[in-house]
Amino acid sequence: MSLGENLKSVRLKRGFTQEQLASAVDVNRVNLAHYESGRKMPSVAVLTEIANTLDCSIDGLLDRCKYIRKD
Numbered sequence: 001m002s003l004g005e006n007l008k009s010v011r012l013k014r015g016f017t018q019e020q021l022a023s024a025v026d027v028n029r030v031n032l033a034h035y036e037s038g039r040k041m042p043s044v045a046v047l048t049e050i051a052n053t054l055d056c057s058i059d060g061l062l063d064r065c066k067y068i069r070k071d
Helices: 003-013 018-025 029-037 044-054
Strands: none
Touching (some): 003 044, 018 029
C-alpha cells in the first residue's frame, strides 16, 4: 500500500475525520486530502506529527514494515 492508502486507513481506524487530523497536525485539510490521494508528499516534520497523532510509526505509514499498531 502507498503512504496515502496507509494514512487514510489508519486515520479511519483511529476515528479521525480529515478535518480533525488536519487541525491536530496544523495543516490544511486540502493538503491532507492530497497526501491521502498521493498528489502531494508531506514534509518529514508533518509526517512525524501525523504518525505521533495517529499513534503509529512512520515506517508503518510508509509501508516499510508490515506492522501498524492496532490498539
